[in-house]
Amino acid sequence: MTTHLTIRLLLVVIGSLLAGAAPAVAQTGTIGGRVTAAGQPLELVSVALAGTTTGTTTTSAGEYRLEVAPGPYQLVFSFLGHTTRKVSATVQPNQLTTVNTELQVTPANMAEVVVTGVSRATEIRRSPVPIAVLSRREISLNNSGNVIDAAVKGVPGLSAVTTGPNISKPFIRGLGYNRVLTLYNGLRQEGQQWGDEHGIEIDQYDIDRIEVVKGPASLIYGSDAVAGVINMLPRLPSGPAGTLQGEALSEYQTNNNLVGTSLGLHYNQHGWQYAARASYRLAQAYRNALDGRVYGTAFRELNLTTMTGVEKAWGSTHLYATLYDNLQEIPDGSRDSLSRRFTRQLFDGSQDVLKNRPVVPTEQLGTYRINDLHQHIQHYRLLSRTRIRLGQGEVNALLGAQQNIRREYNHPTAPRQAGLHVALNTYSYDLRYAAPTWQGLETTVGLNGMYQTNTNRDATDFPIPDYTLFDVGGYVFLKRTFGKLDLSGGLRYDTRTLQWPDFYVEDNPATGFARQGRAENAAGTPPQFADFRTRYQGISASVGATYLLSEKLVLRANVARGYRAPNITEVGSNGLDPGAHIVYLGNRSFGPEFSLQEDLGLSVYLPDAEVSVSVFNNQIDNYIYQARLNDADGQPVVIVPGNTTYQYQQGRAQLYGTEATVNLHPKSLPGLEFNNSLAYVTGLNKEAALLEANGAAAKYLPFIPPLRTRSEVRFTSPRAVGPLTGSYVRAVVDYSAAQNNFYAVDNTETRTAGYTLLGLGAGTTIVAGPQRREWCQLFVQLDNVFNTTYQSHLNRLKYFEYYTASPDGRSGIYNMGRNLSVKVMVPF
Structure with a gap:
């Protein structure tokens, strides 16, 4: 089996x-x-x-x-x-x-408590590392294509690399992929996050709270948390015991005709808790004023979640099971050279001539049917969380099993033949003991890690080999309060073993494509992936302090050393990733990344306002990045026709920047809020050889977001009006400056123009009956009111272009245009 x-x-x-x-x-x-x-x-x-x-x-x-x-x-x-x-x-x-x-x-945030990135529940203002929290209501206010986009709109310093409306990879302060650890209820999300072309496999309708740690969290979580952590916390049963309760949700978005539905049920009695949720979303291709509908961006997504648990005086235990199933089209950006209408691929290999591709008929752009060139992603998750009280101390145990299956169908002549078909199995563990406080000292010790295997199945492209990975790390964390001063810090050691055997690829005469081969058939041909085994190890540490200058004025500082082992594609890749249209080449000699980051922040909590400012500086040794591969004459290397070749590089880097929020809520005008945020980061390449060879083109790092500000004016009625309570109206201005500081070597990146987007929203809660019980919540949000044509600097579709020039002077694919979202939630 x-x-x-x-x-x-x-x-x-x-x-x-x-x-x-x-x-x-x-x-x-x-x-x-x-x-x-x-x-x-x-x-x-x-x-x-x-x-x-x-x-x-x-x-x-x-x-x-x-x-x-x-x-x-x-x-x-x-x-x-x-x-x-x-x-x-x-x-x-x-x-x-x-x-x-x-x-x-x-002020609302003075006593907000978080559980992410700390050894035990901690007030945000007493954390030396910046932490942001988004409640379910704040998530619901915003119109978003996926849960990461919802978080990006609410957390300064958080951005995302996107490939259409349903694919977003989180970046924190200019760092992403395996440098940002995404958690589902504390369990690390393992879904081949090295890839660009699929998102986070989590049901956004089931998330009750998002906690974001901005800064190194390697001390608690080990490798892959050098930039920070995003923890998605699901809803838990609440309300009167012995009563089955639930929620029905429905959502519609006009731009891509997205339809979303979700039904959640929960029940608790005698300390036992049960919950289940089913969600389904489907969408057509999105559109904008310049491109029209963007061929290859439709999707269908199914999520199922169940939970059972028990809360007793001795502690608690909960068991979760989730299923994620997504059919996601693969855009390639091919167009007719004159009309700029999208075309579609009909043939493979040399028979596929770009100029002969037919234009996509209009009726195939505005449909929910998934085209033949698509990916199918399935993610299964089992998660157990147990908490046991031991006197004044506490033991927490988290065990998880995940399987991520990814198929990419990229052969138009054989639509049922997967170009890529991999299965990733991950078994995670996290054990933590919070000792009783002794002499004012809080001590926590922990052990966590994972065992992982990846298997290539029936496919024609093999960008990575079959591999096994074993990861383990242990840490100790200490915290002591001296009046107004909190001091905390700790030390951690990690080790990771990565290995794979010889992996051969051979021609399949029955199909004309490649297939996984056998050593006895190689006839002296070297394996595509020669056998490999290595061990990475590293030490992480942090020292931080918060000082309450007064009850409403908090100063925080933190210095942390982070560690990240290279991921599989950085070390072992040697082939085409069909969904990305990129041939990746890895480097077996890479060592682990080590970062040293300093954070300094000040938070002010006033009766009429909250002000927070933080600055950071992060220096990274052995920084790994992608760069296009050129030959000795400076011409692009083409290994697979029609696909770009990238090779991973390693050097030194520095990132620094600032984040600020100013939230005004005057007591003289109850219900009025004026919330403002700013985030800015600069990423510099510090590798001398690269700078000497390429000059100013290599000065900056890739995937660095531009200066971004976001301002919101919101008025929430402080009084109920008949059956309406909590009614609000809002206006949001989102500004992204031009990004002139980009990684320009071999045109890996290009300048991105700035843009301003306006959003308008309104909503209310309707109550009914003599007890004024909540009957439903309504959220209406209009984004990009003026239908502005723009490209985000972190939009991968910006580079999906086959021509060096176009009739309108524009290249690549643009972001989504005007979009009206209506969301209704009915509790029962």
Whole structure:
């Protein structure tokens, strides 16, 4: 039985458990009360039990109630624009424990708590490393094609390399790919993130919160977190015990006629929790004023998620199972040279003559049907999270199994023959012990890593070999508070083994394409990938401090050494990636990257405003980057006709920049917010030999986003109007400056013009019944109001161009035009 089938069977088993499991009979107690502010009840206050996943929200009367196992608890009451309050209580069996509390109005982010990038739950303002948080409501406000784009719109310093509306790779402060670690509920996402042409395999409708660490997080997570971490946290069951609850969501976007639907269910009783969600999205090719509809950008995406868990006095354990299935078209940008209309490929090899390709008929551009040239990506995930209380200490264990299957169909004459077909299996572990506080010292020790295998299946192109990888790292983290000063730091050691045997490629006479070969058939021909084994190792460390100059003024500083082992394509690639239209060549002699980054930040929390400014400087040794390969005469090397050849290089680099936010919410004008952010980064190449050979063209690093500012004016009605509550209107101006500092060697990158985009939005929550229960939420967002024609500097489609000149003077493919999104969420 294959691993693929095994994981699918496990998903079925988990689904059956969710449907049929019955909670064990156990004694329970009830905790409840009323939450007020200035003597008035507060509705929709979040009430959670610290250290657990149990929680609920208050009614319109400010009341709440939770059924829990008997024992001591700490309740955390939080509400936007108010202080977070923590209250201890002991729940007795079969009794109601009443806890009433009053919240004070205060800046929203003063007590925001995060779990990503830290050894234990920490207030944002006490973290020496910049951390940003996006709530589910903030995610819903924005119109986005995928969950990464939603995060980019809300977090300064976060950007994305894109290949159409459904493919985004996160970049933090100018660094991306395997330098940014993406997590799903704490589990590292392993889906061949070295590639450009597929996104993050996570259901955006299931995400309740996004936490972004901007800066090295190698100390906690090991390799691949040198730039930062993005943690996608799914929704958890909440609300009254013993009642099946859920949510139905529907979304429509006008630009590419995207239709999205999602249904989530959750139930909890006697400490047992269950949840399930199914989501489906499909879209046609997107369009803009210059290109019309962009052929090859339609997609269909299915997500299934299940969870079962239990919360008891001893701790908790939760088991998740997810399925992601995406059919994604592959754009190539070929056009008619005069009309600039998109053309389509009909033949393979020498028979494919660009000028003879037919124009794509209009009816094939505006359809949900996926064309023959597409990729099929499937991602299966099993995740177990367990927390066990040991006296005043705590053990956390995370175990995960993932399988990522990727097929790229790039043969028009054989549409069912995959050009690329790889299966990546990953088994992850993360063990952490938070020791009891001793003499004011918090100590955490941890061990984490993964075992990974990659297998090429029935395909014709082999950009990477079959390989195995074993990764392990251990760390110790210390934190001590001295009055207003918090000091923290730690040390980590990592080791990674990467290996593969000889891998042969031979002609397949039955199909005319290549196939995986055997050594006995090689007849002296060398393998495409000769056997290889290496071991990478490195030490990570960090020292940071936060100082409360006052309760509303916080100074933070951090110095961190990050470590990243080269990924498989950087070391072992030797072939065509058909979806990227690039032949990649790796380098076996590469050593690990090491970064040294300094961060300095200041945050001010005032009654009418919040101001945050941070500066950073990051120096990287053995920095790995792509560059086009030229011959001795300076001409591009062509290994596969019609495809560009890139070879990975290694050198030294420096990145520095700043981020700032100024959020105004005057108390004299309740409901009014004026939020502003700025992000700027410069990436410099410090490799002397490259600079000497290429001069100013090699001065800057590739994939560096330009200066970006974002300003939003939002008014949220402080009072309900009939059945409408939380009604808001907003206007957003998103400005990206021209990027004149780019990696120009061999025209790898070109200048990108600046642009300004205007967005308008409105929404409300409709309540019904005598208890004014939430009936539905409505979000309407219009992006790119003026239908501006623009190209993002990190848009890969900008370089999808076959001609050196065009009739309109424009080259490449442009970003999405005007787009109206309507989203409705109905809880029940």
